Amino acid sequence: MVQEINFKIISKGKDYIEAEVINSDNTIIRPLVEEISRDPMVVESKYYIDHPTITNPIIYIKVKEGKPQAALKRALRKMAKYFEDLENELNKVLP
Numbered sequence: 001m002v003q004e005i006n007f008k009i010i011s012k013g014k015d016y017i018e019a020e021v022i023n024s025d026n027t028i029i030r031p032l033v034e035e036i037s038r039d040p041m042v043v044e045s046k047y048y049i050d051h052p053t054i055t056n057p058i059i060y061i062k063v064k065e066g067k068p069q070a071a072l073k074r075a076l077r078k079m080a081k082y083f084e085d086l087e088n089e090l091n092k093v094l095p
Helices: 026-037 067-095
Strands: 006-012 017-021 040-046 058-063
Touching: 006 067, 017 067, 026 058, 026 067, 040 067, 058 067
Parallel strands: none
Antiparallel strands: 006 017, 017 058, 040 058
């Protein structure tokens, strides 16, 4: 069963956003932050977890232009497309 990942805004400004990621772990957060960092509008992207069993990961995104929320959405769309393509390729091999 797939759990829905949610974001809770902790703080935001004109060029940055910091959000708690609910129902997630390193399996998806690490690739997400890596994808965000590839965005040419992003100056910095990182995440941290205060305690692995009692706190949720916190993601931080800072941009030089545009909105940080837009960078997050772009990265999520790219990841969704990647996994969709991967599933399609897998379905060709494993009917």
